[in-house]
Amino acid sequence: MAQLEHLLEKQDKIWICKTCGLTWKRKPKVKCQGIPAIRHDELPSCAIWDFNLYRNNLTKKREAKPIAYHHKRSYRHDYCYKLSDCKKRFEDIPDLILTKQEKDKLGYKTKNQLEKMHLQPKPNARKCGVYYWEKETGGGFAVFYHPNDTEFFAPDQYLTKTTLKKIYLLSEGWVKRLGEPDKMADNPHSYTHPIKLYSRKRVEKFLANNASEYSNWLDKRDTYLAIFEKNKDKIQQARDLVKNQQKMCLRCASSCALDSGLFCAIHPTGLERYQMPCKDFSERND
Ligand SMILES: [Zn+2]
Known part of the structure; x- marks a missing residue:
């Protein structure tokens, strides 16, 4: 002034x-x-x-x-x-000013109240009234809707990367394509690496927008799984072969432990799988 x-x-x-x-x-x-x-x-x-x-x-x-x-x-x-x-102040605010008690008596609900019931006003829902609160307590207003004028909505959820991979079968590459996470949460195991959270709604929208590519990826993934399933025994045999060879090398007189790993005097560049089990094995005496 x-x-x-x-x-x-x-x-x-x-x-x-x-x-x-x-x-x-x-x-x-x-x-x-x-x-x-x-x-x-x-x-x-x-x-x-x-x-x-x-x-x-x-x-x-x-x-x-x-x-x-x-x-x-x-x-x-x-x-x-x-x-x-x-x-x-607001063109579309109704003229009916109610107290909280009057509003409750009429069964009207605010957006916040509806949200807790997983409801939201329909796009053309009629605003039934408004409640204003005093400046001392922040000052503001809430518009009321009649529950008949509302519709169900699926609440959003925030998912971790692990959950994304498990539910939507996404690879690391697909998670990267989603871009930045929507939220960060405190990680009880690490101060420096907060937990990245992704909005379920956004993920599903993204997958829908990339539907054909996504379904191709799922097909490809199924093929990999099928190949793995078919050759499971052979893959397991190969793994066992390597594991047993490592055990033998530890007991072998020709090998000694260095900082960089086990070193073999006879096979300094390491064994190929077809050479396993090693024919030059000789039990350590010490
Ligand atoms: Zn004066």
């Missing part, structure tokens, strides 16, 4: 400002607001106090100037504006 000098006049040992109407016994040090100071109950008709704007779904126009104010000892005074200097 403008900081002006009071227009002072002395009447019966009292200083009075002809602009704001405030009075003092001694010349005031504070500046003048330049508009009349009034009591809350002296609000001019066709005007509104600023603290009542939001609960009437109003906001003052950019160029609006207060026509009077209520003087408070605290820093922030209350100002009043002409209604013609105000406009609707």
